[in-house]
Amino acid sequence: MLRIEGECGQEDSRCREEVEFVFDGRKFKGLAGEPIAAALLANGVRTLRRHEKSGRSRGIYCGIGHCYECRVTVDGVPGVRACITPLRKDMVISSGWERVAGIHEN
């Protein structure tokens, strides 16, 4: 188990609600309000997407929104950074990713 038992970590240290969510068609449980990437890591899921060209698996790298390695599609919105986006009840997350504007054109 990767989750550290005992006190909750975040600012308001009241223990958070356990919620269900779906990642790539599979059901998981996580804590509401923790980053999606943390919920997946706690479930032993490290691969968040595959590289668009090589297909190699990728996961968390910087953990704070700088590297864009952790991007996933959340409830139909592509390009969401799993490390800075809090988990909500019944989120449907997938590693599929579509193009977002502008980035590749400069």
Place this chain on the structure above:
Amino acid sequence: MKTDVAIVGAGPAGLSAAVFLAQKGLGVTVLDEYFIPGGRLLGQLFENPQKPPGERLWIGRDIAGKLKEEACGSGVKILTGTSVWNIAPGRRLYLSGAVSGEMEAGALLLATGAAERAVPVPGWTLPGVMSVGAAQVFTNLHRVRPGKRVAVVGIDPLAISVAGELKKAGVEVVGIYLPPPGVLTGRLGMPPEVIGSLSRSADMSPGALLKAAAGIFGGRYRDLGARLCGLSTMKIWGIPLHLRRAVVRIEGEDSVERIVTAGVSHCGRQQEECSAIDVDAVCISGGLYPLAELASLAGCPLVDVPQLGGRVPLHGPAMETPRAGVFVAGNITGIEGAPVAMAQGTLAGAGIWSYLAKAGKAGEKELELAASRLERAREEAPIKFFQEAPEGRKKISLLWAGRKQNPEGGVPDGPQSYSVPL
């Protein structure tokens, strides 16, 4: 959207400025793409043995929580989950995320902090390989371990501190290693250089290193450098610190399964490989650099100052930039610890208040007070990331003064970059 003051970054610098300005009666909006205010404070957790017993523990997330309460209590509006992706003339910000659209500000503070320098190791794109910063925030804040058995690559105070935090959280840390020697790692892969910088920071860095070194050398860590040179391995909290061994490869099918290490000669040449060590995660540390991209977009000139960690926006004594109404504070101006970032934030707050409220003498007084507090914070800093930072800051103030005196021949406005002969 309109606001008196827009602050990008809800780290210690941005929040401190926000508190100051709101208490002066200005409308303040803080924007941050993370979902909790606090910036890099949130993951920080360490002990400073130089402080009296009751004050030794530095729990970043609690300090961040207090700052946030204070800011909200003073009427600051904090928009989390909101990224700033462009800045146009006239201090017009473009937002995306939880709040999207445009925002126009009477004054703008850029407090975007720092980013980690990457250190590539063959296999580093495998899931399970992450930066030490990621390991820090997942372990200390979100309370999820990066792995069960973890190797740390890169030998510096942040890496050592995070290794200790991992161990405390129940992770088996197999060792702290050098990065593979070569063009991409340069000095970070050279044993004498690593030992040198480690021992220079050991005099001041918090708890870990001091205590470990003191334990090994019977309390005398003054000539730590000379003593470390004779060693190839030492232990810190029972974690092997390999001063002569590098991780040269990370292997695994779909995520990290093992590392391969090799000896490193005194002059940084790779020697024979050893048998692989099983791990399920690797944390890489390469140091920090100021994240100044928004300053560049806002048209602020940037200056290369290696003593401050990289390119920083040119700024004056009130944290103002040559762009009217655009200010900077915190790690965007050079890598330092959180207490310094807070003091810089308050100073920038005073600068912005003087600028917007035309506060005159009262403004000068606030600026003076904030500047002296900043100086004290620097003296008392438990961590000095760059030992030569004072020289770097001197360069900046010389360039700033030169620019004021000689607007023709001085530093040009605009997003150019020019190096300073140092």
Place this chain on the structure above:
Amino acid sequence: MDHNLIVCRCEEVTLGEIIQAVEEGASTVSGVKKRTRACMGMCQGRVCQPLIKAVLAQKMESAGNENEIAPSTVRPPARSVLLGEIAGEN
């Protein structure tokens, strides 16, 4: 060092490709960027640009100071944006 080592994670550009770009005449980050796509990925070079500067510095033998290499200019968007957001939806 292994020339197959990935330096730009976003665009999977290797150390070998970057060295080749420099040998073919690239002397700035922008030059390397144009030839290899390194720095053109989603992170906008936040991860790889310091590394490319290090390679340039060494290849240019500029006294080993990576900070003297002209960086690539920052262009918006500094963060990825959905088309809808640019168009002013929401």
